Amino acid sequence: SKHGSSSRNASTVLEKTPKGIVLGKDGKPCRVCTTFRDWTKQERKKQHGVTEAVGTFSAAALNSASTSSIPQAPQECPPDVEQLGRATWTFLHTMAAYYPEVPSYEQQRSMKSFLTTFSQFYPCDPCAEHFRDEMRKKPPRVESRWALGRWICEMHNLVNEQLGKEIFDCDKIDERWKDGPKD
Numbered sequence: 762s763k764h765g766s767s768s769r770n771a772s773t774v775l776e777k778t779p780k781g782i783v784l785g786k787d788g789k790p791c792r793v794c795t796t797f798r799d800w801t802k803q804e805r806k807k808q809h810g811v812t813e814a815v816g817t818f819s820a821a822a823l824n825s826a827s828t829s830s831i832p833q834a835p836q837e838c839p840p841d842v843e844q845l846g847r848a849t850w851t852f853l854h855t856m857a858a859y860y861p862e863v864p865s866y867e868q869q870r871s872m873k874s875f876l877t878t879f880s881q882f883y884p885c886d887p888c889a890e891h892f893r894d895e896m897r898k899k900p901p902r903v904e905s906r907w908a909l910g911r912w913i914c915e916m917h918n919l920v921n922e923q924l925g926k927e928i929f930d931c932d933k934i935d936e937r938w939k940d941g942p943k944d
């Protein structure tokens with residue numbers, strides 16, 4: 762595949778067309794793989810050129826995006842790659858925070874199976890493919906709440922690193938995702 766292990770960096774910092782659009786595995790523009798900013802830029806160009814539209818952003822959303830002051834997709838819009846990412850990490854870290862301290866064999870098996878299924882259906886396909894690659898190299902740790910939280914933190918840090926974001930201190934996951942700051 763074009764996002765094979767030899768192009769790991771390119772698959773994390775998603776491969777874009779010159780206009781910033783990320784393509785899905787069907788070769789078509791993938792809305793949920795692209796940032797709202799890049800997607801609306803393309804939509805505006807299309808509207809001016811008057812060809813058929815790929816998406817259906819409301820006129821209000823397009824207008825606000827055209828001011829270039831809206832860095833994120835408005836609430837009522839389908840998620841972009843960043844919104845989906847934030848919502849998903851929130852879910853994954855929170856799930857790990859409330860996973861049993863000492864999970865049964867059955868719970869460990871279910872969690873492994875969930876993570877495998879998750880990596881097959883995550884809707885930003887190039888993101889999912891990269892996640893599957895990393896999972897093969899570093900299989901999920903499901904033997905305890907601590908181990909799972911750590912593993913997800915480390916997976917998230919791999920993406921952070923590739924995107925040039927700050928590396929998160931994995932000793933702070935309970936404070937961030939379960940207990941809140943100490944006073």
Ligand code: FAD
Nearest residue numbers: 772773775843846847849850888891892914917918920929
């Ligand atoms: P996010 O990275 O979404 O993080 C949300 C919050 O989590 C942060 O504000 C911080 O408080 C906390 N946090 C940060 N790091 C950690 C950590 N290591 N452990 C615990 N908590 C942490 N985007 C791409 O452009 N390319 C990709 O290939 C890609 N792959 C992804 C794969 C998956 C499985 C997911 C869920 C998302 C992926 N994303 C990808 C999206 C990307 O990771 C971000 O979610 C998105 O860029 C928005 O970033 P953000 O700065 O808002 O914070």
